[in-house]
Amino acid sequence: MKKYISIIFVFGFLMIFQNCSSQTQPDAKSVETLINSDDFSFRAERATPTNYDVINVMNSLPNTTSTRILDLSGGNYSIDLRKDKLDVTLPYFGRVFNPSYGNSNQNSYRFTSKDFVVTKSQGRKGKSIVKIKVKDQSTVDEITIEIFKNGKAFTSIRSNDRQPISYDGYITKNEEQKEKP
Template sequence: MKKYISIIWILGFLLSFQSCSSQTATGDTQTVATLISSGDFSFHAQRATPTNYDVINVMNSLPNTTSTRILDLSGSNYSIDVRKDQLEVALPYFGRVFNPTYGNTSQSGYRFTTKDFIVSQSAGRKGKSIVKIKVNDQSTVDEIIIEVFKNGKAFTSIRSNDRQPISYDGYITKNEETKEKPQPE
């Protein structure tokens, strides 16, 4: 009898993890495919993964922290908004900057809006889509690569000209509609 109770408890435990991992950000695979093909979507960052070991060592030396190199960003509004005519990036950066700008704290992360960019899309393995964004008018960002899985989860990496690479985990959603302000008469 004890054997059956332990088996049922283990199955219940595993099913609870299955229900947590099957949650999707956007719904079904058709919605995800439509968002990617339209070129009008938002990536919302939930976690940042720096590659600089100095940052990782500092994170590991803090009291009451685990020895992981993943930073939780879920309580904040960090995102990449891709529209047909505009790219808006607001992401934090953790790592080494080779050409720092002193006194200008707005340049400490990736925060910019541009209209000069090229988006290319391709199909990856196991049904994922790969979106590559080449930014032309920013001196710090060379390329943004967003890998979108069938369930709406996404992995983003940013290759920069003056910083070490960093990656982000999150999900994609439909862009919110922007209301145009009425013109004063």
């Protein structure tokens, strides 16, 4: 009986390691190809607000942990960069200096831009930095995406009317858009 238990234990242990190794990350070459194509999506997994008033309010809620990082894995929050269009759908947690009452879409980052400039540069340790200067939105000044070799990314948004916020996530290839009839 002890022999069977030890065999089952070893088999279970090997299955756990197999599942851990099956989580693949893109290689550096495919990440570089995505960046150079100007056709990729940033998928946000976590948000980090900089306003401590928001963090203190969140920490005072019952049954919450004391953290300043918000998990966004349940939503479809992203920045979709294409050659001719920029779609941004990201939540905002922080202080807005000029709020728009009655229109909740303007209280987060939800917009489509066709007038923007993309500049790319190389950072330290192989990191790529993509800066997007949005010209046709009055609230967003600049979006900075720092992309690491393994596909993970750090995004910060600088606005004219609100405090800065940053997001952690990863980049992927854009999905093909289907034409609506």
